[in-house]
Amino acid sequence: MTSDALQHTVAPLVYIASTVLFILGIKDLAKVRTARRGNAVAALGMLLAIVGALLELGLIDYRWIIGGVIVGTIIGAVFAIRVEMTAMPEMVALFNGFGGLASALVGVSVFWLDIEQAHPTTSVADTMGGAQAITVALSIIVGSVTFTGSLVALLKLQGRLKKGQPILLPSRHVINVALAVAAVVLSVWLYRAGADTAWIPCILLAVVSLVLGVLLTIPIGGADMPVVVSLLNSYSGIAASMAGFVIGNVLLIVAGAMVGAAGLILTQIMCVAMNRSLLNVLIGGFGATEASGESGGSSEYKNVKSCGPEEAAMVLETAESVIIVPGYGLAVAQAQHATREFATELEKRGTKVRYAIHPVAGRMPGHMNVLLAEADVPYEQLVEMDLINGDFADTDVSIILGANDVVNPVANKDPSSPIYGMPILNAYESQSVFVVKRSLSPGYAGIKNELFEYPNTMMIFGDAKDVLQSLIAEVKAL
Amino acid sequence: MTMGPLLMGLYVFILASFVGFEMITKVPPTLHTPLMSGANAISGITIVGAFAAATTAQPTVANILGAIAVCTATINVVGGFLVTDRMLRMFGSKKKRK
Numbered sequence: 001m002t003s004d005a006l007q008h009t010v011a012p013l014v015y016i017a018s019t020v021l022f023i024l025g026i027k028d029l030a031k032v033r034t035a036r037r038g039n040a041v042a043a044l045g046m047l048l049a050i051v052g053a054l055l056e057l058g059l060i061d062y063r064w065i066i067g068g069v070i071v072g073t074i075i076g077a078v079f080a081i082r083v084e085m086t087a088m089p090e091m092v093a094l095f096n097g098f099g100g101l102a103s104a105l106v107g108v109s110v111f112w113l114d115i116e117q118a119h120p121t122t123s124v125a126d127t128m129g130g131a132q133a134i135t136v137a138l139s140i141i142v143g144s145v146t147f148t149g150s151l152v153a154l155l156k157l158q159g160r161l162k163k164g165q166p167i168l169l170p171s172r173h174v175i176n177v178a179l180a181v182a183a184v185v186l187s188v189w190l191y192r193a194g195a196d197t198a199w200i201p202c203i204l205l206a207v208v209s210l211v212l213g214v215l216l217t218i219p220i221g222g223a224d225m226p227v228v229v230s231l232l233n234s235y236s237g238i239a240a241s242m243a244g245f246v247i248g249n250v251l252l253i254v255a256g257a258m259v260g261a262a263g264l265i266l267t268q269i270m271c272v273a274m275n276r277s278l279l280n281v282l283i284g285g286f287g288a289t290e291a292s293g294e295s296g297g298s299s300e301y302k303n304v305k306s307c308g309p310e311e312a313a314m315v316l317e318t319a320e321s322v323i324i325v326p327g328y329g330l331a332v333a334q335a336q337h338a339t340r341e342f343a344t345e346l347e348k349r350g351t352k353v354r355y356a357i358h359p360v361a362g363r364m365p366g367h368m369n370v371l372l373a374e375a376d377v378p379y380e381q382l383v384e385m386d387l388i389n390g391d392f393a394d395t396d397v398s399i400i401l402g403a404n405d406v407v408n409p410v411a412n413k414d415p416s417s418p419i420y421g422m423p424i425l426n427a428y429e430s431q432s433v434f435v436v437k438r439s440l441s442p443g444y445a446g447i448k449n450e451l452f453e454y455p456n457t458m459m460i461f462g463d464a465k466d467v468l469q470s471l472i473a474e475v476k477a478l
Numbered sequence: 479m480t481m482g483p484l485l486m487g488l489y490v491f492i493l494a495s496f497v498g499f500e501m502i503t504k505v506p507p508t509l510h511t512p513l514m515s516g517a518n519a520i521s522g523i524t525i526v527g528a529f530a531a532a533t534t535a536q537p538t539v540a541n542i543l544g545a546i547a548v549c550t551a552t553i554n555v556v557g558g559f560l561v562t563d564r565m566l567r568m569f570g571s572k573k574k575r576k
Contacts, residue, residue, distance in 0.1 A: 023501070025516070026513075030513060031509075038516070039563055043559040046519070046520070046522070046523065049525075050525065053530070064532045064541060064544070064548070065533075068545045071552075072551065075557075076556035079553070079557050080557040098554045099550070102528055102554065103524045106531050106547050116539065116540075236521040239521075245487050249527065250490055253491050255521070256521060256523060257498060258497055259520050261495040262501065262513070263517065266510060269510070364514065365514075
């Protein structure tokens with residue numbers, strides 16, 4: 001076969017096969033039974049895409065490509081194998097950022113090759129073609145915003161950036177709009193620029209976009225980070241799609257667009273779960289106004305009762321049904337295995353144990369499911385919010401493990417609360433509630449949790465894992 | 479009817495977006511995190527663009543940027559699929575035991 005046939009016939013056919021595998025892979029990923037196979041199918045699609053790309057490129061110098069792949073594989077594999085299950089949201093944010101960075105770099109690289117290194121005499125648009133010049137600008141913008149936005153999301157999830165609280169610059173909306181306008185103006189400049197000056201708008205565009213990514217993400221509170229990570233996932237898909245327009249590759253356009261749509265749908269699902277509009281999340285500052293009013297005394301807790309594991313174990317001795325409500329605290333304390341062990345201990349005594357999963361518990365949708373699955377909690381014991389909310393009233397004991405805002409009754413009762421209207425788990429309806437928590441500090445929404453003052457609530461202060469281990473010992477001793 | 483490459487690309491972009499929407503509307507919440515992670519790995523498809531940007535071994539700006547892009551896109555792809563598999567393996571092991 002001639003190299004021409006390989007480049008223009010075989011390579012596109014391989015790309016088509018790759019597209020089909022991506023679609024089948026995502027479809028399988030959406031079903032519990034086939035999810036793992038789906039991931040493997042999608043990975044195979046990626047392998048085919050790489051084979052197709054190598055065929056299309058033909059005889060070139062592969063040394064730098066191979067070098068990049070080896071270094072990237074080592075770094076990616078080390079991250080993926082060493083990361084704790086609890087840090088999964090951070091991991092997705094980080095990988096997402098790298099994807100966005102790659103797309104932006106592709107845009108700049110193609111621009112540099114065609115304009116700066118070729119020294120054409122015509123303008124950028126005339127040299128590259130208008131469509132390509134526009135998509136170069138778009139891939140730089142979307143890719144750069146994805147990169148720095150993901151890094152900020154990562155720092156917020158780790159609690160390193162002001163403990164995840166919103167950072168509100170004065171007149172931030174004006175600044176953001178100004179930066180967005182600047183990005184548009186720079187794109188137009190890039191489009192019309194002559195080859196000798198075009199590097200100026202190119203570099204400025206990258207800088208403005210990188211800053212925009214930071215500024216768009218810092219005002220958003222840590223509680224909303226799942227939504228942001230999901231949205232950035234969508235962006236990274238769109239960035240890949242734009243890179244596809246730049247290099248004229250349909251496979252990138254298709255795969256990127258599918259990921260972009262998927263991320264958008266997931267984002268929407270999460271917003272619905274929190275009863276917020278996407279716009280409301282993105283404007284940011286959620287919880288910050290409340291936090292500033294906190295000194296007024298409304299956040300002071302009165303009549304909070306606390307107890308130790310022994311007392312809790314005595315209550316649990318007579319309990320026929322127990323619902324465990326896991327939250328991010330469980331992830332932080334790495335308490336998933338202890339939770340499972342504790343539940344097994346209760347089950348041995350004939351207690352019915354179930355887990356109530358709030359859609360936004362943890363830092364990502366399904367975060368709790370992944371953690372509990374790691375500890376081999378039976379799948380059918382995990383019950384979604386809508387299905388279990390009616391059962392709390394007939395439940396003897398609810399145990400809140402490191403969850404906060406998702407069980408705050410104020411969301412049902414107080415229209416002035418910032419989380420009013422957010423669907424919550426009605427744990428307060430059960431006969432007794434135990435809240436395992438390190439302190440009375442507020443959750444990510446930054447507000448007081450009335451549940452802690454309820455007469456049927458007992459606080460058990462401590463690290464979730466430590467408390468569970470004492471509880472296991474106490475229950476065994478009964 | 480003839481279409482320029484941009485129009486063709488837009489056409490495909492829009493159709494693929496609809497495919498994405500349709501596939502994701504019916505997903506159990508359990509799979510949201512793995513799905514997000516898996517989709518994220520697929521967005522590493524930009525690796526193909528990165529290859530096209532690093533086709534020589536000369537230390538030009540375009541090539542250096544291309545090689546860095548190859549590296550970061552590979553991290554996205556390899557890390558993304560591996561980490562998704564790690565998550566899903568946990569669901570799998572449980573099924574077998576039942």
